[in-house]
Amino acid sequence: MTTMYELTSVSKVYHSGTRTVEAVKGVDLTIDDGAWIAIRGRTGHGKSTLLNLLGGLDRPTSGQLKLDGRDLGRLSDAELTRVRANAIGFVFQTFNLVPTLSAAENVEAALIPLHISGAAERRRRVAAALDSVGLADRARHLPSELSGGQQQRVAIARALVKEPKVLLADEPTGNLDEETRDEIIALMEKLWRERGLTLILVSHDGAVVRRAQRLAVMTRGHLALRS
Amino acid sequence: MFFFTYLARELRRRLRQAIFIALGLAIGVGLVLTVTAAAAGVKNAQAGVLQGLYGVGTDITVTGAAPSPPKGLSGPSSGKGTQITMGPDGAQICTDGKCHALKNGYTIDNLGSASYSPISAASVSKVAALQGVTAAAGGLLLTDNQTTISSTPTQPTSFTVDGADISKPKLGPLSQAAVSSGRAFTAADANKNVALVDKNYAASKGLKVGGTIKIGGTAFTIIGLVAQAEGSSPPNVYVPLARAQAVATSGPTGGSLKNDINTIYVTAAKSTDLATVQHEIAKLLPTAQITTPSSLASQVTGSLTSAAKLANDLGKWLSILVLIAAFAVAVLLTMAAVARRVREFGTLKALGWRGGRIIAQVMGESLAVGILGAAVGVGLGFAGAAIINAIAPSLSATLTQPTGLHMMTPNGAISPTTSHTVSVPMYASVGVTAISVAVVLALAGGLLAGAFGSWRIGRLRPADAIAKVG
Numbered sequence A: 001m002t003t004m005y006e007l008t009s010v011s012k013v014y015h016s017g018t019r020t021v022e023a024v025k026g027v028d029l030t031i032d033d034g035a036w037i038a039i040r041g042r043t044g045h046g047k048s049t050l051l052n053l054l055g056g057l058d059r060p061t062s063g064q065l066k067l068d069g070r071d072l073g074r075l076s077d078a079e080l081t082r083v084r085a086n087a088i089g090f091v092f093q094t095f096n097l098v099p100t101l102s103a104a105e106n107v108e109a110a111l112i113p114l115h116i117s118g119a120a121e122r123r124r125r126v127a128a129a130l131d132s133v134g135l136a137d138r139a140r141h142l143p144s145e146l147s148g149g150q151q152q153r154v155a156i157a158r159a160l161v162k163e164p165k166v167l168l169a170d171e172p173t174g175n176l177d178e179e180t181r182d183e184i185i186a187l188m189e190k191l192w193r194e195r196g197l198t199l200i201l202v203s204h205d206g207a208v209v210r211r212a213q214r215l216a217v218m219t220r221g222h223l224a225l226r227s
Numbered sequence B: 001m002f003f004f005t006y007l008a009r010e011l012r013r014r015l016r017q018a019i020f021i022a023l024g025l026a027i028g029v030g031l032v033l034t035v036t037a038a039a040a041g042v043k044n045a046q047a048g049v050l051q052g053l054y055g056v057g058t059d060i061t062v063t064g065a066a067p068s069p070p071k072g073l074s075g076p077s078s079g080k081g082t083q084i085t086m087g088p089d090g091a092q093i094c095t096d097g098k099c100h101a102l103k104n105g106y107t108i109d110n111l112g113s114a115s116y117s118p119i120s121a122a123s124v125s126k127v128a129a130l131q132g133v134t135a136a137a138g139g140l141l142l143t144d145n146q147t148t149i150s151s152t153p154t155q156p157t158s159f160t161v162d163g164a165d166i167s168k169p170k171l172g173p174l175s176q177a178a179v180s181s182g183r184a185f186t187a188a189d190a191n192k193n194v195a196l197v198d199k200n201y202a203a204s205k206g207l208k209v210g211g212t213i214k215i216g217g218t219a220f221t222i223i224g225l226v227a228q229a230e231g232s233s234p235p236n237v238y239v240p241l242a243r244a245q246a247v248a249t250s251g252p253t254g255g256s257l258k259n260d261i262n263t264i265y266v267t268a269a270k271s272t273d274l275a276t277v278q279h280e281i282a283k284l285l286p287t288a289q290i291t292t293p294s295s296l297a298s299q300v301t302g303s304l305t306s307a308a309k310l311a312n313d314l315g316k317w318l319s320i321l322v323l324i325a326a327f328a329v330a331v332l333l334t335m336a337a338v339a340r341r342v343r344e345f346g347t348l349k350a351l352g353w354r355g356g357r358i359i360a361q362v363m364g365e366s367l368a369v370g371i372l373g374a375a376v377g378v379g380l381g382f383a384g385a386a387i388i389n390a391i392a393p394s395l396s397a398t399l400t401q402p403t404g405l406h407m408m409t410p411n412g413a414i415s416p417t418t419s420h421t422v423s424v425p426m427y428a429s430v431g432v433t434a435i436s437v438a439v440v441l442a443l444a445g446g447l448l449a450g451a452f453g454s455w456r457i458g459r460l461r462p463a464d465a466i467a468k469v470g
Helices: A047-054 A077-087 A103-109 A119-132 A148-160 A178-195 B002-013 B015-054 B123-128 B199-205 B241-247 B271-284 B293-297 B303-340 B342-350 B355-391 B432-458 B462-469
Strands: A003-016 A019-032 A036-041 A062-067 A088-091 A166-170 A198-202 A214-219 A222-226 B060-063 B082-087 B090-095 B098-102 B107-112 B133-148 B157-164 B178-182 B194-198 B212-215 B218-227 B237-240 B263-268 B289-291 B395-402 B407-409 B412-414 B417-424
Touching: A003 A047, A003 A198, A019 A047, A019 A198, A019 A222, A036 A047, A047 A062, A047 A166, A047 A198, A077 A088, A077 B342, A088 A148, A103 A119, A103 A148, A103 B002, A119 A148, A148 A178, A166 A178, A178 A198, B002 B015, B002 B355, B015 B303, B015 B355, B015 B432, B060 B271, B123 B133, B123 B263, B123 B271, B133 B241, B157 B241, B194 B199, B194 B212, B199 B218, B212 B237, B218 B237, B237 B241, B263 B271, B271 B289, B303 B342, B303 B355, B303 B432, B342 B355, B342 B462, B355 B432
Parallel strands: A036 A198, A036 A214, A088 A166, A166 A198, B082 B407, B157 B237, B194 B218
Antiparallel strands: A003 A019, A003 A062, A214 A222, B060 B263, B060 B289, B082 B090, B090 B098, B107 B133, B133 B157, B133 B263, B178 B218, B194 B237, B212 B218, B395 B417, B407 B412
C-alpha cells in the first residue's frame, strides 16, 4: 500500500487584526492510497481548515504536507492549481453548483482546466459521470430544478469526472435529510470502492463517520486517531 | 464552447443589471454621439459661412487696415475732409472746413472703402510673386451708403459692392456665384458700367436684368443676377474692378481709389505653406490685415456662434460627466456582482480553474455588456441627431463691419456699422469616426468595469471564498 498523504507537524495560524487563531496545531498524519478516513469534531475546531490544507486550497503555516510525495506547501500557485485540477475532487456541504449552468455543464466545468480536446470526449465523460451518480436523465436541469440530494449527486459527479486520486468531502450530508444522507453516503462508498479513491470526509454526523475505515477527531486544532 | 455558454447564462441570470449597465453606457455613448453630431453640424455650418465670407479657392485674404475716425469729429468744421453734422439748426456738410447747409430730403450717395484702408494695386503682383503663392487677385470691397437728410437722425441704408477682377474669376467672392439670369462678366466689360446683382438682394429691392442701380451716384446696368451659397454673406452687387476704382472713394472723407484696391485674395500652394506665406505678406504689407479662415471665424457672432459654444463647452462636459457616471455605475455594479459570486469563483478555483481563466470569463461578460451599450448608444446617437435636425431652429451668423461713416448728432458722434446676418441650416450627422470613438468608449467602459471586478477576483483565495459561505 502506498502513501497518499503524509503530514508532519502541520499547523495553520490565522491572523485577524491583533488576534491570532491557531486553527490546526501540529498535526501528524499518514493516509494510505485508497483509504477512507473520516474526520469528526465540533464546529470551529479546525476540521474544514485541515481539509482545505489537504485540498491545496490553503497552505500550512508550518510543517510539511505531502500529497503523493509532493510537498504542497512548496508548490507555486500555478502548480497548486494544477494539482487541484488533476488530483483532487471536492464535495461541499452547500453543493456549490454554478446556479446558471445545467447539471451537465456544472460537471463539465471541472474538465475545463484539463484542456480536454474535443467536445464529444467531454460530453462522453460528463454523461458517464452523471450516469454513475444516477442522474443521466437530469443532465439539462438547472440546480434550482433539482432536490438537495440530486444537487449533491451532481457535485459528486463534478468531483469525479476528472478521475482524481483523492476525494475530499466537507460535511457532504450536512444539508440533507436522513434518507437522502444515507443514499449519498452509500453512493460515495460505492464510488470509493469501485474507483479505489482516497476518501477524506469531514462530518459531525456519527452515522456518516461510522462508515469510514478510520476515524480521526479534531479537538481545538489537534487531531487524534481513533480505531 | 463553454466560455460563451457560461457567459450567456450569466448575463441572462442578471439580465436586469446587465441592461442597466448597458443602458448607462448607451446613454453616455449616445450623448457623446449626439453632441459630436451637433458639433459637426455647427462646424459644417461655420465652414459654409466662412467659405462664403472668404471666397472659394482663397487661403489668405489681405485687407487694408480698418480706417480710424477722422480727426475733428468732436465738432463741426474743425478738420479736413468731408463731415456731415446734424444739429438743432439742421444738417450741414463740411468739406475741408467749408460748410454748406443740407435740405431735408437730400440724399448723400457715397461708394467708399468703408471697412478697409486702400492698398496699392501694384501690391497684387508683388504678393503673387512670393514663394508659396500660386495666385493672387485684387478686389475692392466697398459699401454704398445712402443717407437722407432729415431733422431727426436716421440710420443710413447701405449695400455692399465688390469690385471684382474679372480676369481672375476663380478667386474672390464672385467665384462662388452662379448666374441665375442674364449673363456673367466678360473681358469686354472691364471698363463698362455694368453690374451683377445678388438674386435675393435684387428680389428685395425690385431690381431686374436690364434695369439700373445707382452706385456712388453713377448708374450701372444690371447684366445678370447671381445665386450665391446660402449661409454666406456675399456682396449685394458686383462691378468690374476698374469701374469700382473710378467711382469709389476711400470712405466718405477720402480721395480717389483709382490705383488702389483694398483686398487681395491669395491661394497658397500647400496648406502647410500658409504660415510662411502669411509671414511674407506681413513683411511686404506691414499695415495690412491678414485673415485666415481661423481668424475670420472669431469675428462671426449670432446663434451659430452660441450653438458652437453650446456644443463645444456644455455638450462636451455633459457628455464627459454622463460617461464618467456610466463608467462608475458599471464599475460599482460589476464589483457588487463579483462580490455576490465569491463562492462561485472560489469553487471554480477549487476545481482547478486558473485565476486568469475566471478573470477572462468576467471580462467577457463586461465586454458583452459594453458591446450591447455601444450598439444601443449608436442607435441613441442617431436618434439624438435626428431629433436635433427635426427641432433645431435655423442658426444665424452675423458679421459686423464698420460703414466708415462718422456722423455728429446732438447726442454725440456715431459711427454706424453694417452687419450681414445670414440664416444657416444646421444638419447634425453621425460620422464613422464618431461611431468608432463611441464604440471604443463603450467597450472601454465595459472593460474598465471588468478590470475592477477582476482585481477583486485576483485577490481572492479559494479557501477564503469557500469559507465565507460554507
